[in-house]
Structure formats: structure tokens, C-alpha cells
Amino acid sequence: MASRLLRLHSQLRRRRHGASPAPPRLLSSSSPSAPPPPPTVDKVLVANRGEIACRVMRTARRLGIPTVAVYSDADRAALHVRAADQAVRLGPAPARQSYLNAAAIVDAALRTGAKVSFVALLANAAARGSAGEHRALAALGISAGSLIGFFVLKAVGYYSAGTVEFIVDTLSGEFYFMEMNTRLQVEHPVTEMIVGQDLVEWQIRVANGERLPLSQEQVPLNGHAFEARIYAENVPRGFLPATGTLHHYQPVPSSTTVRVETGVEQGDTVSMHYDPMIAKLVVWGESRNAALVKLKNSLSNFQIAGLPTNIAFLQELAGHSAFERGLVDTHFIERYKNDLLNSAAKASGEAHDAAAVGAMLAAACICRKDHIISEESLRDKTLSVWYSRPPFRMHHSAKRLMEFEFDKELEGSSDELLKLLITYRSDGSYFIETEDGSSPGLDIKVDDKGEQDFRVDIGGVQTDVTLAFYSKDNSKHIHIWHGKHHHHYRQTMRTEELLDDSSQPSHVFEGRSHPKGSVLAPMAGLVVKVLLEDGAQVDDNQPVMVIEAMKMEHVVKAPRAGYIEGLKATAGQQVFDSSVLFTVKDKSTN
Structure with a gap:
């Protein structure tokens, strides 16, 4: 379970005696004193998609090697396609007809003249057996006899990059071999951060007939690194994969000690066809504690x-006391799932207060934007009551009521309506309080820093705030990030706003309420099997249909005994997340 939901994967290495703790970085592997021979690899085809394809192309570009992307119909405008020098269509969206179509990939290489096809398939290798620690370590060798990593490479005569997986007995400390995968896997940036080398470059140079640039004794082992995978998934629904548009996407800034590998940009869509990983966040520190602090801070700033997404879950995991102490094994998530999944429910009062503060900050920032817009569009028009410097105000203040529906899905519980009373003061500040007095009021000053960024002053304490807006499901959605907090609110759209919003597909206007007994699609996907017909009698928990998305099948079951009504879906039909699949009526109403 741990390796599927998340591989917050870490490797700890003791620094070599006398070696300085140089910060990890992706170094060029070529010797500065001896330039490499003219390359025979003059074009690379990357036979994959998403973040790993973008990552390989980045190294190839640095080496001056043109790249070729391959894509399916669903990925025609994907980031990895835009990043490549050339791109070749493989086929329809299903992976079996595109990315797993070996003949089409070979044909793409022949058509473009690519001499190397870089296949970097991602794999989630689940640890088996009793509780232990799962380790995956990178190794590489060439036919000239230079081997970096383990004797296992020599034992099997393997000459290329590979990932050797072990499981560690936490009681005895003994290592047990699991398997070796003949590729770099999703964890390889952890190794790169610790050794300061670009393993993809090593692969290209080996394919080019060059020797490995370092011997085993020369490989530096510095510090500690964590990798957190950012997924589009619905944690409260059992980590089901999610789909949708990245209306706001602002990863944490990269540096020599923080690395983000991603294959998407703001405005891109996560579809139902492929793995829902959005990004890999990799951090480095001189010690485990230093790296963990950096991980927590980076997750808080990943928007x-x-x-x-699973970001809030990753924050809970990274902040768990057992994880902080390093008491981690393959049963960690199962053992502490109540702590990790129900922490917000245990502190509902604290969650309410944090949500109220977030809503107040959002309201102040929205009002500030309104004032700026009023000022810019003033010209010869009548002064708006929200203009920030009006020449006259009868009572020296103006009031406004603003409602926010607090989306507690991030906390795994039901929604709550927050009504805020906003008093605009003549000095440009705001006093904001809840209408029912359930939370203390705040004096807030706001400085605009850009399109979505603000600097907020609360009682002399300043903090940065980011807001994101978009329309969906008959509502305006408002996200706010402040400090370590992220909240999601909704405001009901007026009829005229709905009519003007042509960006929304027709199915989103069906409304949020459904008849009793309605069964909703747990995720967007493809109906692969319909097991019963409309009107059929059904028992409690009886399977009715099977939906597939992102290589996962989900069995949709009846929530109670009765008979099925409104079942119209057929095999091969696409369904949207939370759309009504059918309704189960009581037998007595038949």
C-alpha cells in the first residue's frame, strides 16, 4: 500500500571521511580537461510521456542532442511534446494502442532517424513479506568492464543502467534481494541528489561508447534526500485517481537542494488514460532532519x-512523529492510517478557526482587487463605494456581506457555510468578522503584489498570500495559500454568470443535489462492464458495473437492496467524476 499511495522514498548515506558536504547538483559527467569524442548519438527518441520524458529531454538538450517525442491522441499538446524538437503520433489514447505499441515506436525512430530510443518506463514495485524497509538503488555498467553499483551487475553480465531493489529486515538489519529492473525508475533523482551526478547523461554517454566518468571509489555520497510524489487522487475516497484541469499550478521554486520533476503546466488536463502523477518533489539536506524540514516547507508551498491531490496527505505523513523519528517500514501507512487520514476530523474546532481565518484573508484580498479595478476603470464614471480613496463617505466606512462555502474535502468531512461581514475603513484597511460571531474579528491590511499574490498585515504580522480562482460545478472556486495552510472555498454563481461561462462542459450544470439512492461515479473513467440491466433487482453491496481509469479498475456496487433505475451506461462509454450512474429504489416503491 505504501509504495502505491506514495513512495516518500529516501536514501541515507554517510559522507566519506574527509569529504566536504558539497550541495547536490546535476553535474556534467564529462572531464573538463579532456573533451569527449564527437558523438555518434545525434538524436534521441524518448519512448515515454509525462515528467520522465521531460526530464530525459532536459539532459539531452544540455548535451546538444536533438530529441523526438512520441504521443497519443490524448497527449497531442502535452508538455513533453512541446519540449521536443520533433514529435510523432503513435495512435489513439489507450496505452496499448500508443505508448505500449512497440512497432509504432520503432517506426517513429526509423522515420526520424533517431539512433537511440530512451525507454524509461515507470514502475511501482511493491514490497512483499513482513514489515521491512523497501530500498531501490541505481547501478550502471558498461561492456568495457567498469561497473558502478553492485556485484549483481557483473554476476548477470548486465551493461547499462538499472535499479536494484531490496527489502530490509528492520529487526536484524539484513538486506534481501527482491528484483532488478533494467531501467532508471521513478526514484532515480534521489540517487542523483546524493551523488551529484546526472544518471541520464551517464546512460547517453555509455550508449555513445564512452567509459563511465567515475570509478566506484570516486562516487561521492553526501547527505540525505527525500522524494515525494504529487498525485491527482482523491484521498478521502481511498486514493482513487482523479482527473481535471490544473487551473492553478505553481510548484515550489527549484534550487540546488530542491528539485521538481513535472510533465504538466498550468492549464493542462490530467486525463483518465494514464498514471495520475503530477510531479516529483525531491529535496536534499546535510542530515535527515534538515532534509525533512525542507520537505515539509516545500510541500506547504506547492500550489x-x-x-x-495528495499534498495534504503528504504533509500529514511528513509531520507524523513516527516518521520524524525515522520509524518507517512498509506497513507505515496501514499502521498509522487513522492519524494520517482523520487528523482534521479529530480537530474540527481548529479546522473551523483556520478556515474562518483563511476566508477572512481571501475576502480582504478580493476586496482589495475590487478597489484596484474600480480605480483603474474610474475615469468619468460614478465613484464606486468600493473605490479605495473616495472623497467623502457618510459614516466613514462601508459594509459588505460575503459568503464562502468551505470545502472540507481536504479535511475529509462535510461542507460548511461561512458568512463574513466586511467593514471597509477610510484608511484602506478592513475589519472582517463572522456574522454569527463564532470567530474573533480581524483588522487586515492588504498590499497587492501581482495578479494572484498579496502581502497581508494582521495586527503588525505580515504574511504572503496567494489566491486562485476558477469556475466549475455552478460555483466560483477560490483557493488560498497562506503560511502552511491551504483552503478551498466556493461561492454560488448567479444565473447570468452561468450563462456567460461558456468554458464549462454541459454536464457540470446538473447541480450538486441528487435523488436518494443515487450512485455516483467515483472517478472519471471508461465503463468496461455492465453487470445488470435497468430495472433489475439488486442486493446490498452487489456489483453493478466496472469502471476503468489510469490502469485501475473500480467495481461500482449497490449501496442497498432494491431495484435499479436510470441505468443507461454501456460498455465503452466515458463517465465523468461524480456523475449519476444509476439509482437504487426501495423494493416497496416498485
Whole structure:
């Protein structure tokens, strides 16, 4: 479970005696004193998609090697396609007809003249057996006899990059071999951060007939690194994969000690056809504690709005006391799932207060934007009551009521309506309080820093705030990030706003309420099997249909005994997340 939901994967290495703790970085592997021979690899085809394809192309570009992307119909405008020098269509969206179509990939290489096809398939290798630690370590060798990593390479006569996986007995400390995968896997940036080398470059140079630039004794082992995978998934629904548009996407800034590998940009869509990983966040520190602090801070500043993600879950995991102490094994998530998944429910009062503060900050920032817009569009028009410097005000203040529906999906519980009373003061500040007095009021000053960024002053304490807005499901959605907090609110759209919003597909206007007994699609996907017909009698928990998305099948079951009504879906039909699949009526009403 741990390796599927998340591989917050870490490797700890003791620094070599006398070696300085140089910060990890992706170094060029070529010797500065001896330039490499003219390359025979003059074009690379990357036979994959998403973040790993973008990552390979980045190294190839640095080496001056043109790249070729391959894509399916669903990925025609994907980031990896835009990043390549050339791109070749493989086929329809299903992976079996595109990315797993070996003949089409070979044909693409022949058509473009690519001499190397870089296949970097991602794999989630689940640890088996009793509780232990799962380790995956990178190794590389060439036919000239230079081997970096383990004797296992020599034992099997393997000459290329590979990932050797072990499981560690936490009681005895003994290592047990699991398997070796003949590729770099999703964890390889952890190794790169610790050794300061670009393993993709090593692969290209080996394919080019060059020797490895370092011997085993020369490989530096510095510090500690963590990798957190950012997924589009619905944690409260059992980590089901999610789909949607990245209306706001602002990863944490990269540096020599913080690395983000991603294959998407703001405005891109996470579809139902492929793995829902959005990005890999990799951090480095001189010690485990230093790296963990950096991980927590980076997760707090990783901003995504438009679809569910596992970021809040990763924050809970990284902040768990057992994880902080390093007491981690393959049963960690199962053992502490109540702590990790229900922490917000245990502190509902604290969650309410934090949500109220977030809503107040959002309201102040929205009002500030309104004032700026009023000022810019003033010209010869009548002064708006929200203009920030009006020449006269009868009572020296103006009031406004603003409602926010607090989306507690991030906390795994039901929604709550927050009504805020906003008093605009003549000095440009705001006093904001809840209408029912359930939370203390705040004096807030706001400085605009850009399109979505603000500097907010609360009682002399200043903090940065980011807001993101988009329309979906008959509502305006508002996301706010402040400090370590992220909240999601909704405001009901007026009829005229709905009519003007042509960006929304027709199915989103069906409304949020459904008849009793309605069964909703747990995720966007493809109906692969319909097991019963409309009107059929059904028992409690009886399977009715099977939906597939992102290589996962989900069985949709009846929530109670009765008979099925409104079942119209057929095999091969696409369904949207939370759309009504059918309704189960009581037998007595038949």
C-alpha cells in the first residue's frame, strides 16, 4: 500500500571521511580537461510521456542532442511534446494502442532517424513479506568492464543502467534481494541528489561508447534526500485517481537542494488514460532532519487548484512523529492510517478557526482587487463605494456581506457555510468578522503584489498570500495559500454568470443535489462492464458495473437492496467524476 499511495522514498548515506558536504547538483559527467569524442548519438527518441520524458529531454538538450517525442491522441499538446524538437503520433489514447505499441515506436525512430530510443518506463514495485524497509538503488555498467553499483551487475553480465531493489529486515538489519529492473525508475533523482551526478547523461554517454566518468571509489555520497510524489487522487475516497484541469499550478521554486520533476503546466488536463502523477518533489539536506524540514516547507508551498491531490496527505505523513523519528517500514501507512487520514476530523474546532481565518484573508484580498479595478476603470464614471480613496463617505466606512462555502474535502468531512461581514475603513484597511460571531474579528491590511499574490498585515504580522480562482460545478472556486495552510472555498454563481461561462462542459450544470439512492461515479473513467440491466433487482453491496481509469479498475456496487433505475451506461462509454450512474429504489416503491 505504501509504495502505491506514495513512495516518500529516501536514501541515507554517510559522507566519506574527509569529504566536504558539497550541495547536490546535476553535474556534467564529462572531464573538463579532456573533451569527449564527437558523438555518434545525434538524436534521441524518448519512448515515454509525462515528467520522465521531460526530464530525459532536459539532459539531452544540455548535451546538444536533438530529441523526438512520441504521443497519443490524448497527449497531442502535452508538455513533453512541446519540449521536443520533433514529435510523432503513435495512435489513439489507450496505452496499448500508443505508448505500449512497440512497432509504432520503432517506426517513429526509423522515420526520424533517431539512433537511440530512451525507454524509461515507470514502475511501482511493491514490497512483499513482513514489515521491512523497501530500498531501490541505481547501478550502471558498461561492456568495457567498469561497473558502478553492485556485484549483481557483473554476476548477470548486465551493461547499462538499472535499479536494484531490496527489502530490509528492520529487526536484524539484513538486506534481501527482491528484483532488478533494467531501467532508471521513478526514484532515480534521489540517487542523483546524493551523488551529484546526472544518471541520464551517464546512460547517453555509455550508449555513445564512452567509459563511465567515475570509478566506484570516486562516487561521492553526501547527505540525505527525500522524494515525494504529487498525485491527482482523491484521498478521502481511498486514493482513487482523479482527473481535471490544473487551473492553478505553481510548484515550489527549484534550487540546488530542491528539485521538481513535472510533465504538466498550468492549464493542462490530467486525463483518465494514464498514471495520475503530477510531479516529483525531491529535496536534499546535510542530515535527515534538515532534509525533512525542507520537505515539509516545500510541500506547504506547492500550489495546485482544480483537482484533488495528495499534498495534504503528504504533509500529514511528513509531520507524523513516527516518521520524524525515522520509524518507517512498509506497513507505515496501514499502521498509522487513522492519524494520517482523520487528523482534521479529530480537530474540527481548529479546522473551523483556520478556515474562518483563511476566508477572512481571501475576502480582504478580493476586496482589495475590487478597489484596484474600480480605480483603474474610474475615469468619468460614478465613484464606486468600493473605490479605495473616495472623497467623502457618510459614516466613514462601508459594509459588505460575503459568503464562502468551505470545502472540507481536504479535511475529509462535510461542507460548511461561512458568512463574513466586511467593514471597509477610510484608511484602506478592513475589519472582517463572522456574522454569527463564532470567530474573533480581524483588522487586515492588504498590499497587492501581482495578479494572484498579496502581502497581508494582521495586527503588525505580515504574511504572503496567494489566491486562485476558477469556475466549475455552478460555483466560483477560490483557493488560498497562506503560511502552511491551504483552503478551498466556493461561492454560488448567479444565473447570468452561468450563462456567460461558456468554458464549462454541459454536464457540470446538473447541480450538486441528487435523488436518494443515487450512485455516483467515483472517478472519471471508461465503463468496461455492465453487470445488470435497468430495472433489475439488486442486493446490498452487489456489483453493478466496472469502471476503468489510469490502469485501475473500480467495481461500482449497490449501496442497498432494491431495484435499479436510470441505468443507461454501456460498455465503452466515458463517465465523468461524480456523475449519476444509476439509482437504487426501495423494493416497496416498485
